[in-house]
Amino acid sequence: MSTEVVATAAISAEQPQSPSAPTQQNTVTKVNLLGMSRPQLEKFFEDIGEKKFRAGQVMKWIHQFFVTDFAEMTNISGKLREKLDKLCEIKAPEVVHKNYSKDGTRKWVFRVGEGDGSLVETVLIPAEHRSGLRRTLCISSQVGCALDCSFCSTGKQGFQRDLTPDEIIGQLWVANYSYMEDVPVADRERSVTNVVMMGMGEPLLNYDAVLSSMRIMLDDFAYGMSKRRVTLSTSGVVPKIDQLVKDIDVALAISLHAPNDELRNELVPINKKYPLEQLIAACQRYIAKDGNESSRKHVTIEYVMLDGVNDHPEHAQQMIKLLKNLPSKINLIPFNPFPHAPYGRSSRNRIISFQKTLSDAGFVCTIRQTRGDDIDAACGQLVGQVADRTRRAEQWKKKVAQQNEIMRSQG
Missing domain, CATH: 1.10.150.530 (DNA polymerase; domain 1)
Structure with missing residues (x-):
């Protein structure tokens, strides 16, 4: 305004206007x-x-x-x-659905836009930590996603638009408020301890709104979160990673998912524009900032484990070579299937073997515990309902129907 x-x-x-003035x-x-x-x-x-x-x-x-x-x-x-x-x-996005898992995970579905609008999803994951109970909120930044990673259900919904700052920070507001609806105002305390910009959408393609929202998260007059507890996850928009260095100090996570360009081009198509050599160099620049208080001491590497696709021993060796000069922590994510997904989840033994290879090479490597899958809140399962302007969802459904018809004809 x-x-x-x-x-x-x-x-x-x-x-106020006088009684005789025309009503407008x-x-x-x-x-x-x-x-x-x-x-x-x-x-x-x-x-x-x-x-x-x-x-x-x-x-x-x-x-x-x-x-x-x-x-x-x-x-x-x-x-x-x-x-x-x-x-x-003071208005957060409308909550049209909420579901609380038996493991403590909470998921909200928000309506954004006029009329029926589109739906986006947000997930809160609780976990015990040595410093106490940690509540991590996975926040969406776009209605759908424009990147179309082949293993992600969100990408199959297509893309409509970027979320506004009030729609982004509103997700954090609602998650906090969910723990204190019946608590007197004077006794209310912020409950969310960590935020990851890792929900629906690519945060760096909605840069200004995401940056403004993260600044509110860090502001002592607002949520007062530590910069080490606010993480931005990107599939690798290299120029925006370099811009982020100048604008804010938060933790960085990379959705890697493949250790070589040929495979990553298939799984994460933006790699065709910003291949691994450029991405790793940008990550090295990001953590080059001096100062003990910087959150940029390492980059978190997110790697979804796809059965027979990216989970072979040679892939682990390629990871070691790729990341040898990048201070990083590796997070292995068991794939969460969605309807008609072209991939399966790697076996537990295969994931553990992959982890051991990386750990033996000196990397901090963890396996993410699957949480909230009973309410479709696990990683890669955020779908929403997108008024798709890319027609990708329509094309995906048509492709699935064709594949099903071929399978039926082959009997």
Whole structure:
């Protein structure tokens, strides 16, 4: 919303029309404060004739006490609360479905956009940790995904659009609030300990909105998260990795999934544009920042284990060679099948053998525990409902139907 519109709306809020004035329909859309960073909020308050320190006060109410009603913001004057109520709203995306797994995993389905809109999914995974209970939230950044990785169900839904900052940070807001709906405002505490930008979509292709959202996550007036506990996962958009170095200090994860270009071109098509040599070099540049407080001490390598595809001993040896000069931690992910997926999950023995080869070579290598698969919340299972502008979902369904017909004809 422009400064002029905000200022006009503010004047209208403070100076109602006289009874004799012609009635005009109010066309001013309320400003959603949920996705605004502190600098943006400070400018907003100055634009409506208020002191910019109000931004910090309001941010705390929104992101630390999870208040959406301005009337409850008790350290703000009544006059300002009335003004904010007329001009603004604090609105997370609509939750149309939620499901809590028996293992503690929680999944939400959000409707975004007008009318029926599209659906995106968010997952929270709890885990015991030496520092206490860890709650990691996997956040979506796009409606669908434009990259079409061959093993990912999200990619088969096609792509509609980028999510806005309020739609991104709203996922974190809802996840936190889910633990304190019945808790008095004064006793509320943030519950999510870690965030991974690893849900639906490629975060670096929605750069500005994702960057703004992560800044809110790190802001002490909002969620105050440690930069080591905010991770951005990318399939390898090399120029944006280099830009990220300049803009923010968060942990970086790479969706690798193949140790050579030929196989990765098949599994992760963006590799054709940014092959492994370029990707590894970008990762090395990313962690080159000096300072003990940097979160860039290593890169997390995500590697989904596909039966007979990328899980052979020679693939492990290729991984060792590829990553030998890149400080990294490797996370092996058992593949989570989806309907008509062209792959199967590697056997437990094959995964353990792969892990041992990497560990013996000196890498920290873990096997991700599958969580939330009873509610389709495991890695690679975030599907949603996308108003697909790429027609990829239609093409995928047609291809599956053709394959099924061939199988039936072969009897």
